[in-house]
Amino acid sequence: MNMAASRSGRGALWVAFWLLVVFLYAPILILIIFSFNDRELVSFPWEGFTTRWYHEFLANETILKALKTSAWIAAGASAVTTALAIPASIALSRRRFFGKGLVSGFLLAPLVVPLVVLGTAMLILFNYLGFPFGPLTLIIGHVIIALPFAILTIVPRLDRIPVALEEAGRDLGANWWTTFRTITFPLLAPAVLSAYLISFTISFDEIVLASFIAGSTTTFPVYVYSQLRLPTQLPQMPAVAAVVLVVSTIVVSLAEIVRARADRALDSVERVADEPAAEVVGVEV
Amino acid sequence: MNEGPAITIRNVSKFFGDVVAVDDVSLEIPEGEFLTLLGPSGCGKTTTMRMIAGFEEPSGGSILLRGTDVVGIPPHKREVNMCFQHYALFPHMTVGENIAYGLKLKKVPRDERARRVDEMLELVGLSGYGARKPGQLSGGQQQRIALARALVNRPAALLLDEPLGALDVKLRLQMRLELKRIQHELGTTFVFVTHDQEEALSMSDRIAVMNQGHIDQLGEPRQVYQHPETPFVADFVGVLNALEVRIDALEGADALMRVGDRDRIVVPTAETGVSVGATALVAVRPERVEVLRDGEEPDGAGSRLRGTVAQVVYLGTLTQFHIDTVLGKRLIAHRLSDDRAGEIAQGDEITLTWAREDASILHTSD
Amino acid sequence: MATTGLTSRRRRRPSGGASSWGIVAAPLTWVIVFFVTPVIMIAIYSVGGISGLSPNDIEEWTITPWKDFTTSPVYMGGLNPLGSGLFWKSIRMSTIVSFTSLVLAYPIAYLLAMLAGKRKYTLLLIIIVPFLTSYLLRVLAWRVLLNPQGVINTFLVDTVGILNGPIPWLFNSSFSIYLVLSYVWVPFVALPIFVTLEGIDEHLLEASSDLGASRWKIFRTVTLPLSMPGVIAGFIFVFIPTIGEFITPQLVGGPGGFMFGSAIQSAFSFGLDWQFGSAMAMFLVFTVAILLAIFGRYLNVRSVAG
Numbered sequence: 016m017n018m019a020a021s022r023s024g025r026g027a028l029w030v031a032f033w034l035l036v037v038f039l040y041a042p043i044l045i046l047i048i049f050s051f052n053d054r055e056l057v058s059f060p061w062e063g064f065t066t067r068w069y070h071e072f073l074a075n076e077t078i079l080k081a082l083k084t085s086a087w088i089a090a091g092a093s094a095v096t097t098a099l100a101i102p103a104s105i106a107l108s109r110r111r112f113f114g115k116g117l118v119s120g121f122l123l124a125p126l127v128v129p130l131v132v133l134g135t136a137m138l139i140l141f142n143y144l145g146f147p148f149g150p151l152t153l154i155i156g157h158v159i160i161a162l163p164f165a166i167l168t169i170v171p172r173l174d175r176i177p178v179a180l181e182e183a184g185r186d187l188g189a190n191w192w193t194t195f196r197t198i199t200f201p202l203l204a205p206a207v208l209s210a211y212l213i214s215f216t217i218s219f220d221e222i223v224l225a226s227f228i229a230g231s232t233t234t235f236p237v238y239v240y241s242q243l244r245l246p247t248q249l250p251q252m253p254a255v256a257a258v259v260l261v262v263s264t265i266v267v268s269l270a271e272i273v274r275a276r277a278d279r280a281l282d283s284v285e286r287v288a289d290e291p292a293a294e295v296v297g298v299e300v
Numbered sequence: 301m302n303e304g305p306a307i308t309i310r311n312v313s314k315f316f317g318d319v320v321a322v323d324d325v326s327l328e329i330p331e332g333e334f335l336t337l338l339g340p341s342g343c344g345k346t347t348t349m350r351m352i353a354g355f356e357e358p359s360g361g362s363i364l365l366r367g368t369d370v371v372g373i374p375p376h377k378r379e380v381n382m383c384f385q386h387y388a389l390f391p392h393m394t395v396g397e398n399i400a401y402g403l404k405l406k407k408v409p410r411d412e413r414a415r416r417v418d419e420m421l422e423l424v425g426l427s428g429y430g431a432r433k434p435g436q437l438s439g440g441q442q443q444r445i446a447l448a449r450a451l452v453n454r455p456a457a458l459l460l461d462e463p464l465g466a467l468d469v470k471l472r473l474q475m476r477l478e479l480k481r482i483q484h485e486l487g488t489t490f491v492f493v494t495h496d497q498e499e500a501l502s503m504s505d506r507i508a509v510m511n512q513g514h515i516d517q518l519g520e521p522r523q524v525y526q527h528p529e530t531p532f533v534a535d536f537v538g539v540l541n542a543l544e545v546r547i548d549a550l551e552g553a554d555a556l557m558r559v560g561d562r563d564r565i566v567v568p569t570a571e572t573g574v575s576v577g578a579t580a581l582v583a584v585r586p587e588r589v590e591v592l593r594d595g596e597e598p599d600g601a602g603s604r605l606r607g608t609v610a611q612v613v614y615l616g617t618l619t620q621f622h623i624d625t626v627l628g629k630r631l632i633a634h635r636l637s638d639d640r641a642g643e644i645a646q647g648d649e650i651t652l653t654w655a656r657e658d659a660s661i662l663h664t665s666d
Numbered sequence: 667m668a669t670t671g672l673t674s675r676r677r678r679r680p681s682g683g684a685s686s687w688g689i690v691a692a693p694l695t696w697v698i699v700f701f702v703t704p705v706i707m708i709a710i711y712s713v714g715g716i717s718g719l720s721p722n723d724i725e726e727w728t729i730t731p732w733k734d735f736t737t738s739p740v741y742m743g744g745l746n747p748l749g750s751g752l753f754w755k756s757i758r759m760s761t762i763v764s765f766t767s768l769v770l771a772y773p774i775a776y777l778l779a780m781l782a783g784k785r786k787y788t789l790l791l792i793i794i795v796p797f798l799t800s801y802l803l804r805v806l807a808w809r810v811l812l813n814p815q816g817v818i819n820t821f822l823v824d825t826v827g828i829l830n831g832p833i834p835w836l837f838n839s840s841f842s843i844y845l846v847l848s849y850v851w852v853p854f855v856a857l858p859i860f861v862t863l864e865g866i867d868e869h870l871l872e873a874s875s876d877l878g879a880s881r882w883k884i885f886r887t888v889t890l891p892l893s894m895p896g897v898i899a900g901f902i903f904v905f906i907p908t909i910g911e912f913i914t915p916q917l918v919g920g921p922g923g924f925m926f927g928s929a930i931q932s933a934f935s936f937g938l939d940w941q942f943g944s945a946m947a948m949f950l951v952f953t954v955a956i957l958l959a960i961f962g963r964y965l966n967v968r969s970v971a972g
Binding site: 028029036039042045049056058059099102107110111115126129131134137139140143155156159162213216220223236244253256259268271 | 686687689690692693694696697698700701702703704705707708711716719770773774776777778780781787789791792793794795796798799800801802803804805806807808809810811815816817819820821824825849852853868871872874875881884885889902903906907909910911912913916917927930931934940943944947950951954958
Binding site for chain 2: 202
C-alpha cells in the first residue's frame with residue numbers, strides 16, 4: 016500500500032500532471048500550428064495551410080541577420096563560459112581553500128541578482144570605461160549570467176568522478192595537465208557539452224542585458240522585442256518563433272539525455288560506494 | 301640488481317593541523333620483501349603508504365626509494381606504483397589501454413607496449429581480456445587488472461591499499477594466493493596495507509603493526525603472532541588471553557606465580573626485568589591452552605590452572621572453550637573439533653595447561 | 667585517548683599540481699571585474715561618487731537621487747505595501763507569481779518524486795525543457811493567445827460565437843502578467859521541491875502510518891514539513907528575480923504593466939536620470955540582500971542543481 020497517496024489521490028495527481036504538461040506546451044504548439052495559417056493575424060479563423068510565412072522569414076534579411084548575430088554571440092559567450100566554468104568547478108568540487116565560500120558566492124551570485132540590476136551595473140561600467148557597446152559587451156554580460164548554470168552542470172558530474180582515478184593517473188606517471196587531458200576531461204565531456212548548450216541557450220535568448228548594453232547590435236531577442244512592442248507584428252514572427260523553439264527544445268532535450276546516460280555509465284563502474292569526492296557547494300551569501 | 305633496501309622510511313611524521321597521523325616512524329624494506337602495514341582505521345598505515353607514493357608529503361623525516369630521497373618529488377615522477385582500494389580503473393578506456401597507460405607516458409614504443417600488456421594479462425590470468433571495458437568485469441577481475449596496470453611499469457615497489465576489502469570471502473582467499481604467486485614470480489617489493497590480520501599473517505614476509513601513528517611491532521608473522529610485544533599487538537592480532545599475574549618468585553629465566561596449592565603460572569621473563577612483587581600482564585594464545593579433564597594430570601613444568609567450563613562454542617574447525625578459572629579470570633582455549641573436544645561439556649571441572657614458552661609478558665608494573 | 671583523526675572515509679584532496687587559487691583565478695577575476703565591481707559602482711554612482719556619465723549627473727557627493735526616490739509617491743509611495751508605489755506593486759507581483767508557481771508546481775513535484783517510479787526523471791525533463799527554451803518567444807506565444815484579436819478571443823467570439831466581444835481582462839491586465847510569469851517559472855520551481863521530496867526517506871512515511879496516521883496526516887505532519895526547505899528555495903529563486911521583472915509586464919500588461927524594473931530601465935533610456943536609476947537599482951540590491959540574509963540558508967545549491 017502506498018503511503019504517499021491513495022488510489023484516487025494518485026489518479027488526481029496524474030491528471031494534474033498532464034494538465035500542467037498541456038498548459039506548458041499548448042501555447043507553443045498553438046503558435047506552431049498557427050504559423051501555418053494562411054492569415055496575417057495569428058487568430059481564428061483557419062484560412063488554409065501554408066508555408067509562406069516560413070519562406071518569407073527565410074527571405075527576410077533582417078531576421079536572418081538577427082539570428083546570425085545572436086548565434087555568433089552565443090557561440091562566443093558559451094565558449095568563454097565553459098572555459099571559465101571548468102577550472103571554477105574543479106576548484107569548487109575538488110579543492111579546499113581559504114575563502115572558498117566567498118569565491119563560490121561571487122561565482123554563483125548572478126543567479127539571484129535581478130537582471131535589471133546586472134544590466135544597470137554593466138551599463139555604468141562600460142560607460143565609465145568608455146568601452147563601446149556591441150557584441151563584446153554582450154558576450155561579457157552573458158558570460159556572467161551563464162557561468163553559474165555552467166558550474167552547476169559541471170560540478171555534479173565532477174563529484175561523481177572518483178579522485179582515485181586522477182591519483183591513479185598521477186601514480187602511473189601523468190602530470191596534472193596529462194591527467195586532466197586523458198582522464199578527467201574525457202569523463203567530464205558530457206557535462207561540458209551540456210554546460211555549453213545551456214550557456215548557448217541562455218545567451219541566444221537573452222533580452223534584459225541586451226536592452227542595456229547591446230548598443231546598436233540587433234540580437235534576435237532585441238529584434239523580437241522591438242517587434243512585440245509594435246501594435247501588429249510581422250506575420251512571419253510565429254514561424255520564426257516556431258523554428259527557434261522547436262530547435263532549442265530538441266537541442267536541450269538531447270543534451271540532457273546524453274548527460275543522464277553518461278552519468279549512468281559512470282555509476283556502473285563505481286561498484287562500491289567510494290569516498291565522497293567533494294564538499295557541498297553552498298551559496299554563502 | 302640493487303643493493304640496499306628498496307624503501308627506507310626515516311623518522312617520518314605527518315600532522316594534519318593538530319592531529320598526529322604518523323608519529324616518527326622508521327622502517328627499512330629490503331628488495332623483494334612482502335611487507336604489510338597492519339592496523340585499525342586511523343592508525344596511520346594508509347597515510348604512510350600515501351607518503352611513499354607521493355600523495356602526501358611528510359611533515360618531518362625522509363623517504364628514500366632505492367637510496368634516493370624522494371620527499372618533494374611528485375607522484376608521477378616516483379618509481380613506485382599503487383594498486384587502489386576500489387581499483388580506480390579508467391572507465392572510458394579498455395583494459396588494454398588501462399594497463400598500457402603508464403607505458404605510454406614513458407614513451408615505450410607500441411610493439412613493446414603491446415607485448416608487455418599481453419605478458420601482464422597472462423600473469424594475472426586474464427589473457428584475451430584486453431579489449432573489454434572495466435565496466436564489463438567482475439570485482440575480482442577488476443582487481444587483477446588494477447594489479448597488472450601497476451606492475452607492468454616494473455616499479456621499484458608496489459603499494460597495495462587494502463585491495464581485497466571489496467571482494468567476497470572466497471574470492472579474497474583466492475586472491476591472497478594469487479598475490480603471493482605474482483609477487484614471487486616478479487620478485488617485486490610489495491607494501492601491503494590492511495586491517496585484516498589474517499591477510500597480514502598469511503601473505504607477509506614481515507608485518508609492521510601500527511597503532512595511533514607509530515609502529516608497535518615489526519617482525520615475521522609467526523613472531524608477531526606468538527610473541528606480541530605490546531598489549532595492542534596482542535589484542536589486535538588474533539584472539540588472546542591476557543592475565544594479570546603477581547610475581548611470587550623468579551626461577552632461572554622464568555617468573556612464577558603460585559595459585560593455591562596445586563596451580564601455577566610460569567612465564568619466561570625474557571628481558572622485561574621484572575622483580576618479585578611486581579604485577580605482569582601475561583599473554584597466551586588460546587590454541588596453546590590445553591584442556592585436561594578430571595583425573596588427567598599435566599606433565600612438564602609449564603603453567604597449570606584449574607577452572608570450570610562456562611561455555612562451549614562450536615566453530616566448525618575449532619571448538620572454543622570459555623573457562624572460569626580459579627584466578628577469577630575467564631580464559632579461552634581452542635581445540636580442533638575432534639572426539640575429545642566433543643566430550644567436554646559445560647559445567648565440567650577441568651585443568652588448563654600450557655608450556656612456559658607459549659606465554660609472554662606484555663607489560664609490567666610494580 | 668589521543669586520536670589520529672583519520673578514518674578511511676576522509677575526503678582525499680589531490681596534492682601538488684596547480685594551487686587552488688591559481689585554478690580559480692581566471693573565472694574569479696572575470697566575475698570580480700564584470701560583476702562585483704560594477705554593482706559596487708552603482709552604489710557609488712547613486713551618491714554622486716562617480717559622475718559625468720549622463721547629462722543630468724550631479725557632480726559631487728549627494729543623497730539627492732536617494733531622497734528623490736524614497737520620497738516619491740510614484741516609486742515608493744511610502745511604506746504601504748498595498749499602495750500604488752511601483753516598488754510595492756512589483757513586490758505584490760512577485761508574491762503572487764511565486765505563490766502561484768509554487769501551488770502549481772508542488773503537486774507535480776510530489777507526483778514525480780513520490781509516485782512516478784522509474785519514469786520520474788524523464789517526466790521531470792518534460793516539465794523542465796520549456797523553461798530552458800526561449801523566454802521571450804514563450805511570452806510571444808501568450809500574446810498571440812491572449813490579445814483581443816488573438817487565438818482565444820477570436821475562437822470564442824468569431825468561431826464559436828458564445829461571446830459578443832473579446833474578454834477584456836485576458837490581456838493588458840494584471841491577470842495576464844501573473845499568468846504569463848507563472849507559466850514561465852513553474853518548471854523552475856518544481857525542481858528544488860522535487861529534489862527535496864525525493865530525499866525524504868520513505869521509511870518515515872511507513873513509520874508514521876504504522877503509528878496510526880492517515881495518508882493526509884502523513885502528508886501534513888511528515889512530508890510537507892520535510893519538503894519546506896525545497897519549497898522556500900523555490901519561492902526565493904522566483905521571488906527575487908521577479909521583483910525586477912519588466913519585460914513581460916510591458917509586453918502583456920499594457921499601460922498598467924509599468925513596474926519598478928521598468929522604471930529603472932526607463933531612467934536609463936528615456937529619463938536620462940542615471941543616478942536616480944542607480945539609486946533605484948541599489949535599493950533593489952538591498953532588498954535582495956535582506957531577503958537572502960533571511961532565507962539564504964535554504965539556497966543550498968545542490969538542491970537546485972539536483
